[in-house]
Amino acid sequence: MKDIIRDRLNKMEDLEQRRMLKDLMTGVFLNLVEYQETLNKQIEQRVFDEVVPLEERHDVYVTLCPREDLDPIHEFLYPILPEDAAPQTVYLSEASEALARKEEMNLFTFYMECGQQELQSLLKSNRTFRGEIVTSEGRHAITVRLKSSTAYISKIEELYRVFRKNSLPWKSINAPYVFKFVDCVLVGSDDGDAWDKQHVVKELSIHLEEFESYKRTNLIPLWNIQKLDMKTGGFPVPASDRINYEHVLPLRKTGTEHGYLVDGDESHIRYIKRSEEDITIVSPLEKSDSWTVLKIAGPVATRIGRMEFPLFSNNKREGFAGKYARQEGRSVRSKGEIARMIHAFQAAEGLELEEVQVVAPGPALGITYPLNGFVSDHVRVEADKHRMILRFSKHGIQPEQAIFLDDLLSFLVSEIQLAFPEYRCEGEWM
């Protein structure tokens, strides 16, 4: 419209009249046109907003950092295991007792910087490696074995249970790092009986032979979840034939822009109400000492902090189609819909779903592993399900992402698995 106005003004020959029209246009008409355009955009936005967006405050971000660089006042990242903040210690007395009882003892946990397939074949091979314990008294040779660590995975499972308590739909956590942590298990020693239990372990080292270059000790995984304790009392509210106690947790102090989950005994939580300013736990209990609340902090672009390892998240941009599909609640089982679900994830950048194939039940051959083993369908027998094979291509992948590709694929396939419980989903590369 503005172009037309400019064009017409330039075409006018009588300058006096051109000036008059120009005054008229700039005085009223342009404003009118702009107003009209704004209103049209507003209508469009209103129609768009009518379809309810997904709760975005519960996206989980994961990264890794060296223990000595851990920032206790980081804007949004906290250790997955709070005890990781302190260096791991090994007690010689415990180790020798375990040895004497012929039990396997976890000495320490570390990160393996390699692809999932390589790691799995190493773990399955059951190989043992040589190591050394140094005390103030002397050196002891030991034998160790590697085992995949479940410490962080079980934290994710714990989180799933909290999501369930809060009646929130579960989204797989895109945390490739946690599947690359291994436990170093003590299986034997040359002179175990001779250990002097009084001594402290000063140093512990193991040598992984050809895998040595992958070994990265002293790294800890971080996520944007912080445990808080909030104190509040219940306020009695009659509800027809019963009395509920509303425990109001104000969020102003900890930030209303973050997501919050309430953890606690399920029988103490009738349901949870959310509003912009606070969370209300409706409980049959009048008194409670405090509520454990998980704060899922929103990501902040930090200017000072530098991340050495890429940040992964299960963040989604839904688009209109995603919101509409969720609202209608019909399940659409086309390949295009699967592609939409996958490409909604930020994590899918650089990957493209090429092919979906449904084949008869059989043993899984895909390279992906399930992220949500703890989520069970309970209805169908796993072995009877048809296999859905999702084939992906990759383009424009950064070299530092390479070792995470299989993990990203597993994440995407796990999300499809949640939507298609009647199939057993597997991922493959083209």
Next chain:
Amino acid sequence: MNYIWDLIIRAKRNGTDLRDVTFVPARVYSPYMELSHTNLNASDVERTIEVNPYYRFFDIFRDLFDINNEEHVELREALFDLVIHFLADMDLMQGMNKREYYIRFILKDMHSGVYGERIRRRLELFGREEQEVIACNMLRLYDTGEAVHLLRDTLVRMFPRSTLYANCEEKDELLLYIGQAERTEAKEKLELILELFLPVRFDTEIYWGHHFGILDVDYTMIQDGIALY
């Protein structure tokens, strides 16, 4: 064409720059029509359009072209032109409703790669109308979940001679007869439709130019023109 918006939409489809369309008040006009074409059944968009401003907008224009007013003719004509353009813009919003917006949103999603790069690329092969058909049917798919029906509906609209046969007795199989020669573009179009609408558990067999033979259906039983199933 009778209304200004008729003309604007046509001009937009032809790719005419709206700056080149000038509206002037008609000297001679029918009281029953808004546009006064020289040719009543004109289908091209002319450069200068004579408009009967009193057909719908009597209240707005009744004093602008008073027959006794001879001053500032150029100004009034330019103003008239601009106001009509503005009114036409508003006109275009008349039929907008939620569904229309939804169709546009879905297309926007597809064009921005929400369904992946391949669908974004292949959607460009379709004309405007065809894209809208796809978006409409996508919405219906989310509404009803009737995948096979909507697959057939979309196919028939894109490939008018096509037929869809379902073989659901012992396996989930769909036989598609397209009824036209196999070309790269048609193939890519078909793949987009299948990707959006076909449930993943179905297998498909595609027959392009030649139909497989069906007993007693003569046009499928022409010698040298039978495909094998």
